[in-house]
Amino acid sequence: MRSSFTHISAFVALSHAAVTLLDPSDYLDLGVDADDNALAADYENPGATYQTIAITGPHYFFDNETTLARETYTVDQNDTSVIVITEESNIDMTYIDVIKNGYASSLNQASFYGANAAINVANASVSYIDHSNITTRNGAANIYAYGTNTTVVVTNTDLYSSGPLLGGIRSSAFAGDGPAGYLHISDSVAHTAERGSAIFYALGEAYATNVVGIADHSPGLFSDGGQKSAFDNVDFTAGLLAGTVLFCSQPRETGASLSFIQILATMINTISGILVVANSSRITPEFDYFAGAEYSSYVLPAIVDIAVSSSELEGDLVTYNGSSITWTLGD
Template sequence: MASIRLLLACLPLALATITVLDPSDYADLAADATDNTLEADYTTDNSGPQYLLYNITGPYYYSDEDGEIDHQTLTVDANDTSVLVVTEGSAVNVSYTDVIKKGYSTWLNQASFFGVNAAINVANASTTYIDHSNITVHNGAANIYAYGTGTTVYVSNTDLYSSGPVSHGLYAAGNGTVYASNLRHYSGGKRSSSFSGDSPGGYIYVTDAVAHTAGVGSAIFYTLGDSYGKDVIGKSENGPSLFSDGAQSSVFENVDFTAGLLAGTVMFSSSTRSSGASLSFSNSRLTTLGEDMAALWFGNLIASATLHATELNTTSGILVIANASQITQSFDHFVGWEENSSIQPAQATVTVTESTLSGDIVAYNGSSISWSLAEYSSWTGTASTGRGTAYLAVALDKTSTWTLTKNVYLQNFTNADTTNSNIASQGYSIYYNASSSANAWIKSANTTLPGGGSLQSY
């Protein structure tokens, strides 16, 4: 992974450049180049049956028993086969061990929903501790898969490497849980996120980690359930830092994420519009590289996001997009009503505290964005409608400031400083809907703003 400029928490204004390494720095990437061109088959029979077709099996198999594995090399080269299976209430410790998996998965749904073909599959109220190990997979396989209520995997001081499609690093579903610390991950394949949940939801908790994905549609976190990341450096070359599908929860603290495709974070619903999705960043930085990439993107979803002491660095100058849209199965572009007539507008509520942000918020096709600044935050930018009608609301507390960069039309405008002295208009105006009850405090007045602009009703 390339050098990254990091904010040092212990030195508030100090910057340092360090080189962060991940498993790709010592792997033979050229040898896996063909593997990483493979596509996930999500079209044949809709990815296959959604019930378990066959027993999950592997050469190292523990069922209702305890075990210890240390200083060994475990391998398998077979399709639809794991290396290590821990099931039916087993407890297995794995230390100082290399796990190497080759072989393809026949059905995408079998791999996604049940962990078929994963290098390590832990299921059915089992517990596994993994430390000081290396887990390598090829041809499309998860490194570690946790499935089922009561199933818990603990991973520490471990490297994960994968090639091939849908090769997630940590993967949890069916209420399974993974706790990971001091982890390094790299995936080169498509749709191969570092830390992923699946349906029914899984729970992923990651601290002190480095994550690097190269394939299209491969995020750092893919939330179906709950995701928590603390002290994580992540780079997605051809994806966002986060995919979140449906009413899921993603919490990030002291992370530094870089995204190369779609948006910094992508929150959507792949079925009907759902409500209750949440996202938070605290003491973090999110960087987007593409000229059309927003930091935060919402589609076909009702969601909330909180940014506390967080930087959003965008090449596009766009902080937030809300749209009537979602993601294709290839995870490489957004689609709208032309592919799914049931898509509905997004409703995004974003609360900013103790942050300094520059950029615009944009809503499309009936979507809405409620943008709130509090606790000494400052914003330089505007709110606008990209296409069709949209609903935009901006709120400020007395400690926060807004510097306008264009005229803005708002459904709702709320300012705890009723004199509007915390607004630098630069000659631009705020137009508000006089019919909205949220604007009653303005009393339908037209007033001058600091900097020569005005506050006017429409």
């Protein structure tokens, strides 16, 4: 199901928040990615869920404060990041190009700790990324935020990812895992090419303003558990499963929120005609469909509360297997 989400601040013209749209073909040879996108992640051997691979890279900042500017940083190695920022570092990056090639040998290491991400920011570090290009292949994540008080602020930056998804859905353009990191993205463009690679993977808090995202074979957002995502003046196009997906990989939690679910001045276009689905289902490891209770009997029904104001929406509300949707209209 292909979906397009456009969320516009109430009564504010789009011209107030311009985003320069760059197609990856403007600066990349996308033809070389065909074989990369045809590969499949190794779900049979995902690796340990505790950290076994050190997060490392040629540009490693430990308890440091500096600025990277007008340089190109590259790596072509497995299990290796390009830039690693850790232990309360404060690193600004402006007008840089980051190019990451090479696979992660363990899906779980890439998923839970950001091994092999182009830029890994962790352990209460802060990073500002501005006017930059970040390109990853072989399923590597672009920007990964990990740990309490870790914050990444991205502006005027474009990202591109190809290759098989790693760690499930962490080969997203903007990703974070627990302990939760915080992502603030504005005036930027993101494009992911392969199945399961969302524009945002939220385990923590994700904020986006003036962002255009195209996920060729994925939802625009995956949010796991009681996380918070707030999107203002964004345009996301999702190419598989749904526009956005909120789920719990562990027993059902409460408190998840998404600004699309508190819908204000928003347009949602769906070819399927389905606006919202609530179900007791899970996504298969291959990320090709929503599996039912026959796949995982422990999955509980979904409980969804939606508030809509100043919007014009059309589509079906669908509930399965004891799930519920509470629908509130205002203005």
